[in-house]
Amino acid sequence: MSEHAIRLTVNGRAVEARVPARLTLVDxxxxxxxxxxxxxxxEHGVCGACSVLLDGRPVRSCLIFAVQAEGGAVTTxxxxxxxxxxxxxxxxxxxxxxxxxxGFCTPGMLIAAEALLRATPLPSDAEIREAIAGNLCRCTGYxxxxxxxxxxxxxxxGSNLAGERxxx
Amino acid sequence: xIAEAPSPFRYIGRKRRPKEDRRFVAGSGRYVADLALPGMxxxxxVASPHPAxxxxxxxxxxxxxLPGVRAVVAGEELAQATDPLLSGLDIPKVRRFPLAVxxxxxxGEWVAAVVAETRALAEDxxxxxxxxxxxxxxxxxxxxxxxxxxxxxxxxxxxNLLYRRKFVWGPVAxxxxxxxxxxxxxxxxxxxxxxxxxxFGVVASWDAATRLLDIWASIQMPKYPDQLxxxxxxxxxxxxxxxxxxxxxxxGVKRGIKHSVLAAYLARKLGAPVRLVxxxxxxxxxxxxxxxxxxxxxxxxxDGEGVVRSLKLRALDDAGAYAGRAxxxxxxxxxxxxxxYRIASVEYEAISVTTNKTVQEAVRGFGQSPTNFALETxxxxxxxxxxxxxxxxxxxxxxxxxxxxYTIPSGSTYDSGDYHRVLEKALAEAGYDALLARREAARAxxxxxxxxxxxxxxxxxxxxxxxxxxxxxxxTTTWMExxxxxxxxSGTITAAMxxxxxxxxxETLVATVVGEVLERDPDAIRxxxxxxxxxxxxxxxVGSRMAIMLGGAAAGAAKKLKADLVAIAAHNLGLPASALxxxxxxxxxxxxxxxxxxxxxxxxxxxxxxxxxxxxLAPGLQAFHVWEVPTGGALPTPDGRVQMYPCYAFEAHxxxxxxxxxxxxxxxxxxxxxxxxxxxINPDIVHGMTYGGIAHGIGxxxxxxxxxxxxxxxxxxxxxxxLMPTAHEVPEIALVDHCTPSPLTEFGQxxxxxxxxxxxxxxxxxxxxxxxxPLGLAVAELPMSVALLGELLATAxx
Ligand code: FES
Ligand code: FES
Numbered sequence: 020m021s022e023h024a025i026r027l028t029v030n031g032r033a034v035e036a037r038v039p040a041r042l043t044l045v046d047x048x049x050x051x052x053x054x055x056x057x058x059x060x061x062e063h064g065v066c067g068a069c070s071v072l073l074d075g076r077p078v079r080s081c082l083i084f085a086v087q088a089e090g091g092a093v094t095t096x097x098x099x100x101x102x103x104x105x106x107x108x109x110x111x112x113x114x115x116x117x118x119x120x121x122g123f124c125t126p127g128m129l130i131a132a133e134a135l136l137r138a139t140p141l142p143s144d145a146e147i148r149e150a151i152a153g154n155l156c157r158c159t160g161y162x163x164x165x166x167x168x169x170x171x172x173x174x175x176x177g178s179n180l181a182g183e184r185x186x187x
Numbered sequence: 188x189i190a191e192a193p194s195p196f197r198y199i200g201r202k203r204r205p206k207e208d209r210r211f212v213a214g215s216g217r218y219v220a221d222l223a224l225p226g227m228x229x230x231x232x233v234a235s236p237h238p239a240x241x242x243x244x245x246x247x248x249x250x251x252x253l254p255g256v257r258a259v260v261a262g263e264e265l266a267q268a269t270d271p272l273l274s275g276l277d278i279p280k281v282r283r284f285p286l287a288v289x290x291x292x293x294x295g296e297w298v299a300a301v302v303a304e305t306r307a308l309a310e311d312x313x314x315x316x317x318x319x320x321x322x323x324x325x326x327x328x329x330x331x332x333x334x335x336x337x338x339x340x341x342x343x344x345x346x347n348l349l350y351r352r353k354f355v356w357g358p359v360a361x362x363x364x365x366x367x368x369x370x371x372x373x374x375x376x377x378x379x380x381x382x383x384x385x386x387f388g389v390v391a392s393w394d395a396a397t398r399l400l401d402i403w404a405s406i407q408m409p410k411y412p413d414q415l416x417x418x419x420x421x422x423x424x425x426x427x428x429x430x431x432x433x434x435x436x437x438x439g440v441k442r443g444i445k446h447s448v449l450a451a452y453l454a455r456k457l458g459a460p461v462r463l464v465x466x467x468x469x470x471x472x473x474x475x476x477x478x479x480x481x482x483x484x485x486x487x488x489x490d491g492e493g494v495v496r497s498l499k500l501r502a503l504d505d506a507g508a509y510a511g512r513a514x515x516x517x518x519x520x521x522x523x524x525x526x527x528y529r530i531a532s533v534e535y536e537a538i539s540v541t542t543n544k545t546v547q548e549a550v551r552g553f554g555q556s557p558t559n560f561a562l563e564t565x566x567x568x569x570x571x572x573x574x575x576x577x578x579x580x581x582x583x584x585x586x587x588x589x590x591x592x593y594t595i596p597s598g599s600t601y602d603s604g605d606y607h608r609v610l611e612k613a614l615a616e617a618g619y620d621a622l623l624a625r626r627e628a629a630r631a632x633x634x635x636x637x638x639x640x641x642x643x644x645x646x647x648x649x650x651x652x653x654x655x656x657x658x659x660x661x662x663t664t665t666w667m668e669x670x671x672x673x674x675x676x677s678g679t680i681t682a683a684m685x686x687x688x689x690x691x692x693x694e695t696l697v698a699t700v701v702g703e704v705l706e707r708d709p710d711a712i713r714x715x716x717x718x719x720x721x722x723x724x725x726x727x728x729v730g731s732r733m734a735i736m737l738g739g740a741a742a743g744a745a746k747k748l749k750a751d752l753v754a755i756a757a758h759n760l761g762l763p764a765s766a767l768x769x770x771x772x773x774x775x776x777x778x779x780x781x782x783x784x785x786x787x788x789x790x791x792x793x794x795x796x797x798x799x800x801x802x803x804l805a806p807g808l809q810a811f812h813v814w815e816v817p818t819g820g821a822l823p824t825p826d827g828r829v830q831m832y833p834c835y836a837f838e839a840h841x842x843x844x845x846x847x848x849x850x851x852x853x854x855x856x857x858x859x860x861x862x863x864x865x866x867x868i869n870p871d872i873v874h875g876m877t878y879g880g881i882a883h884g885i886g887x888x889x890x891x892x893x894x895x896x897x898x899x900x901x902x903x904x905x906x907x908x909x910l911m912p913t914a915h916e917v918p919e920i921a922l923v924d925h926c927t928p929s930p931l932t933e934f935g936q937x938x939x940x941x942x943x944x945x946x947x948x949x950x951x952x953x954x955x956x957x958x959x960x961p962l963g964l965a966v967a968e969l970p971m972s973v974a975l976l977g978e979l980l981a982t983a984x985x
Contacts, residue, residue: 041307055221056214058435060384061467065906068384096214110212114204117871120879121690122211123385123435129212148914155906157383157436158690160878160943161914163871 025089029054030098038085044078045069047085048095056096056126060155067154070127071095077134096126099133109133109171118167120158127154132168141172198702198709199868199934205695206714207688216433219388219405224460227390228257230450231309233299233316234473235291238543238899239325239338242289242318245299250312255304257457259316262286262298265452269418272444275512277658280344281541283509285445285452291320292340292508293543294900295472297445302453302461325543325899329482329505332542340508340541349510350539350657354521354827356596357532362497366488370572374564374967376557376948378480378505379891381550381883382911383689385435387443387474388464391454400451402428407437407689408444409651409666409726412719418448419455430716434689438883438944439549439729440476441689442511471904477893478550479516480505483561493573493580495528500561501536504554506547513547514539516554518653519730522599522831523555523644526562527606528584533596537657543899551883552645552941553730556948559643563949564967567640567956571965577640577953578614582607585642592930598828599646600818601835602929602937604863609925610642610839613861616923617841622857625843630961635846639954642839643946645864646832647938648735650816651726653831656823664820668736669723670697671811672744678790680705680712682744684737685722691940692872693733697741699868703934704745706771707786723811731938734868735834735929736814742933743812751804755792756784758801817931834929834937836864840881840950846958851977853889853955855918862942863925866935874922877942882917884947888955890916892970 022037029052038047043062048054048071060066062081069081072094100106109132112118119125128151135142135150142150147168148161156164194200210216233245247259262284271282282288287298299316303309324338331337332347340347363369389404400421406428408414416426434441446463454461465474486499506514517537524533550556570580585606586593594600622638629636654663671683682697694714702709717723726732749769756774757764760782768777772786784792792799793808800806816833823829843856860877867873890910894903903909928935948969955971962983968975 049220050223053223054214055218056216058218058385059220060386061906063467063905063907066384096212100213106209106213113212114208117205117208117875119208119211119690120692120872120875121383121385121434121436122207122216123218123383125211126214144919152913152915155384155911155913156879157381157438157883157911158879159875160880160882160917160920162878162917162920163875165914165919 023086025086027088027090028092030094040084040086042085043081044083044085044088045080048080054095054097058123058126067127067131068124070130070154072130072134075137077130096129099129108174109136112171112174113167116163116167116170118159118164124154124156128156128164132171136172136175141176144169196703196934197706198699200866200870202871203699203709203869205692205869205872206698207692207694218385218433218435219390219403220464222390222403224390224392227460227462228302228304228457229306229309230453230461230463231301231306231313232297232469232473233301233313233318235287235294235296235298237291237320237322238294239323240291240320241323242287242291242298243321244319246317249315250301253308253312255308256301256312258302258453260300260453262288265449268452269448270420272418272448272511273414274510275515275654275657276350276510277660278344278349278510281341281349281510285449293545295545296508297473300449300453302457327542327544327895327899329480329503329540329542332540340543347541349506349541350514350537353534353536354597355534356826356828359497359499359532359534362532363488366496367490368572369486369488370568371486372568372967374483374485374561376479376481376560376969378477378893379887379970380476380478381438381440382909383436383438383441386465386467386470387441387446389443389447389450390460390462391447391450392460393455395458398425400426402426402447402451403432404428404443404447405432405434405441406443406687407434407441407727407729409729411444414444415447415451419451424720426719428719430685430687430718430722432687434687437689438551439553442548445475467906468904471909472545472901475546476548477507477545478547479554479557480547481557485561485565487565487569489569491573493569493575493583495530495569495584497532498525498530499534503538503540505542505544506539507544508541509546510539510541511546512549515653515657516549518657519553519646520555520558521597521653521656521829522646522649523835524597525595526559527586527642527644527837529586531596544895545893545901549729551880551944555646556884556945559945560949560952560969563641563643563953567953581610581640581642598824599830599832602833602931603927604835604837605925605927606642606837609837609861609863612923612925613839613841613859616861616921617857617859619841622843629845635848635958637844637954637956637958639840639842639844639950639957641946641950641953643949645731645836645838645938645941645945647731647834647836648816649730649732649832650820652820652823652829656827656829662822664822665815666726667724667813667815668740669725669811669813670737670740670744671723672701672748672809674748674790674808676790676794678787680707682712682714682741683717684714685717685725686727687716688728691728691733692869693728693737695869695872696733696738700738700741701745704742705749723813728940731940733940734936735932735938738868738936739814739933740812743814744810747810747812748808751808752789754801754804755789759784759792759799833931834865836937836939836942838862838942838946840946842950842954844951844954844958846955846976848980851973851980853971853976855885858918859921860943861923861925863927864939864942865929865937866926868936873939876940877922878920880941880943881920881947882912883944885917885951886912887969888948888951889970890972892972
């Protein structure tokens, strides 16, 4: 099987590796880098559990190969926190609104929400629902997720940390 | 909007952050697929392409020739080395093993397991396994399966009938004869399930030196360690299940016993840790996690005022190709067979049949939600027949507040409730008059608009006595739960539960309850999941039981600990316990608060100063409590009356829907629910599960179906075809709480883990039918998909 050398940054850290051509980005993140916060639910692009930011845009890491991330900047849920052991405003809002239950869809939801809030700092509820409509959650019925994202938007807007980006 | 009710408690019922959430938002959950053990091997499955076929040969040579492939195991080998998986019914000839033995009985059934150094390699090798099949006749439809000449799914069993029993409770024939009106109809609940986003996974590791099997699994299954040990012919204490594995959603279905037996066998055979994590197709076809697939024939007798006198319910359920615990899902509804209504006599015929479909497993509500759908459809039809308003009809039949405790014909006593009040609250929350106006305006504009109503019960915290009800050889009447608690020398508290969690917030539950009793900050209490060897007895989080049962166990342990603290203080203060006050962990003399021993003093005495301990009290500070279902356990009477569930929560749904006349697509416009589950331990958690249950229910009502074609192929085996509601399909939901405490539990709590799901399918179906009513149409089949409604409307339009 053909192998390729890749270079990219993951959560601000430079990464070099040799990967098989068919290795998906999610398997690379989870298995080679042991960043297990990113999950897989379907591996065919529907559930959104595997979402990560690639150059600031949310992508489904089960649908792209690791080699396609060559030269890119990837942010996973582990990279959303301002520092290890801490959590960011968005993550904190998910705790405050209980925007999760089993936590399995949560990393993907956080990524979708982070992408939304960067583009639209104070979204309407309809915009929030639109932004997470590509992410399935079987626990929450989405309502407390919407609450959490709304809360995060308000807090970011009202805080002097607003607009802070954690993907360095 | 959620109405805030003042809580009489210090921590219970107040807004508090769930303990679990922080690790999940940080991406630090520890799910089974996150585990990487040194030398771990991976499994891929070879699945049957036929709904029924004899397996003539399995040729693994080409697969084994690939470097990195370690083994290919087929059914015969496994069946030699393990015992069949347990069934809830007395059907010894319906033998079930993790891999098909001699014959495959559904499309997707696992025929062979391939083990390799990576999952990708195992998949490559699985494609090279050649299986020779001789196709057999098959049957997919549950009614066809009952025909005398139907192809037998298990020839040795003699027929496709797994279970049939007709219960008669009260003078049904007389009541039907005496009632001025009756009507009958058929309702169909097509096969769907809860389909968690995480598939099932298990990692097994066998230590030959200690003869100990370690298991990490995304499991939610009662008596799982015991069943594993039995199937593997191991002593119970040779299996250690690590319940600290996070489970990525379950809602009933994560019962991967066959996966676990297989992985454990392979780990032992190969002397290496083995990981089996389903991919989505393996999960949908071969994971044995489909839900009820049920056909109801309903007859109801009623008077001219709409008062329901008697009910006949026949439920035919398709268990799929093998039967684990799933057929017992016909048993749970016995505990709430009349729903929230006063119905004096009932005939209930429960029939379980086997077909060549994927195996059914427990789904949220354990058969209650389909039954509620049948009952609520019945109430709507009675109202329509008599021209009585649907709400008024329900008001006339709902059990009244002053009638509790209320015993229904099948022998269960409902603990408490205020159904009329909760319904009124839901109507107020929904703005019912405005909804009516909205519906009329939409109809006037030529649109199909309807309002749905459903009043449903959630029986919770049961003793599993549907086991003896359906199989007299099984005398299960307890379904206990445990909690242990200790205070260490530093004075901090640690509680241990004996099961894994899949999002229900059990750590929060235990910490809140223990904090409440001991008056200590729940945030400072650590709650751990024991492993199955250190754990006390548990029956896992099934049947909406944990607030009642784990909450009861935790409260019991905390009360014992508190009694010990008071005893130590009494001994040292030289006063009887009755003269002392316990407050926030310290004990003081009543009327003389200056004479006191602090939490730190008491902990110090307990851990270091035996000379200051009262005689008979063990040093240290620890307690455990094993809690039996509050109504206890008794075997069913010969006519099948039994008390299974102690507590009954109630929910009233009001939903507005419009149907697109051309496409048949349903849009939900507004959704309100009145919910009474007694005292809520953590309201955010209860609300979250209720919203989630409603979303599930909307899925079952409108979208989700495991559909089989005429060739016996599952045609909805991916998320492209098995459609689940997104944030677009689930509307904003207005929940309004009500609290009728249960008199049977420590804090008045009832179950809530199935909330929402128990009423949403019925409510959405009611709205669709209300929208169809002006056309003279009615439909009683779920899901009310675009295909179903589109065709109905097209036919009606001519
Ligand atoms: S795992 Fe990538 S979209 Fe589902
Ligand atoms: S929190 Fe469990 S799937 Fe979303």
